[in-house]
Amino acid sequence: MRDGAGVPLTWQSVRAEALRRISSGEWPPGAQIPNEAEWAAELGCARTTVNRALRDLAQAGYLDRRRKGGTRVPLTPVRRATLEIAIIRQDVEARGRAYGYRLLHDAAAPAPAGIRAALRLPEGAVLRHVLALHLAAGAPYCLEDRWLNSDFAPGATFETVSANEWLVRNLAYSGGDFTFYARPADAGLAALLACPEGAALFAVDRTTFAAEAPITAVTLTYAPGYRMTTSV
Amino acid sequence: MRDGAGVPLTWQSVRAEALRRISSGEWPPGAQIPNEAEWAAELGCARTTVNRALRDLAQAGYLDRRRKGGTRVPLTPVRRATLEIAIIRQDVEARGRAYGYRLLHDAAAPAPAGIRAALRLPEGAVLRHVLALHLAAGAPYCLEDRWLNSDFAPGATFETVSANEWLVRNLAYSGGDFTFYARPADAGLAALLACPEGAALFAVDRTTFAAEAPITAVTLTYAPGYRMTTSV
């Protein structure tokens, strides 16, 4: 509701009003809400402004929009959180600790079945296998176990700059999957990460594709105590 | 570059062109890029369109924009991924398994120090402590250990609908933090989640605030084998 047309409505205020109606039950789950033109007329602002507000809410998972179908409040709400995925060096430095890096292994090898499947490669494919340790204040921080398409980055050696950093800096807007899970430390991990065998470790599997072409699959396993944080 | 003004440029195509310039090195890290008006003139489209494209790239972490300061390519790229956080019941059903739920405990109690700190509550604060088990196909799936502001949801009993589900359905647009980590199963967790003591478990700590008021702090601990996935 708006008096005589003094202040222009912002898209944020339209979004706030929509959220109020959703959480107050005025727009219950499953309900179709007024279309953009109606709502713009009711509020006294341009349709573009309503569009921006509702588009934002849809992106956050609070609304479901489709052409001709209109806009609805989802029956089953889904919250979306944004993870910031930085280079490991930055991650360490942001925590106020000195970063270190050691390349452990770098050689071509036949890809194991799991990696082949993740990258959709045929049997017998040969990839470049890179193993490296990231350190924080001299202590093991994260083990990087990577399989990399050999056609890609043929010149790059990962002795001083990690593959992690090299790839992030040289690959804009690539797609892929992330999987987060907990795993126990086996003997090898325990030795490299300087933790007891069987310790609970946080790990991420990541696959990367650029323009449909498989680039790399990596497992990052963090030393005990690692926590990944985000806020909404 | 656009010939005689046939097809209108879409904001996606402008974004794609900007990405090309970033990844090709035409716009190196740290460089300031042309302002919106210049770029619009060069491409032959409205400034609004350029704005939409660059705003999108900034949100994804590929550009850094500030008023008067202009738009720059960040020196240290940060990728952003979106996590979809569903109700646990939905999560289980999406994996094609039958969902089950058991309330284990629900009583008021003085909040432990860690919870008080997370919710910024004074010493001596009393909260509602809820413990519940989520099941998938009859097997333990996730343990929900929650501390809830007693002023909030006074009427709700969590016997058939979990606090997790109740809160998501009744709290629109609340803010908070998520922390993901790995933890070993202690005796209590091992018994409840039917896993060996010491097993590596995936866990999430979540705090929720609505309009600056503390609502709830919860730890979700998943049975072994759980994986959280997202794609970019």
Add this chain to the structure above:
DNA sequence: AAGTGGTCTAGACCACAAA
């Protein structure tokens, strides 16, 4: 076939942060 959201345009004013 028709209704809805998605987007582009051209112009305008404003808020913020450098210089």
Add this chain to the structure above:
DNA sequence: TTGTGGTCTAGACCACTTG
């Protein structure tokens, strides 16, 4: 002070999808 991005408007055309 001034340049830059942030946003609003009014109007238009289009794409998708549902009935």
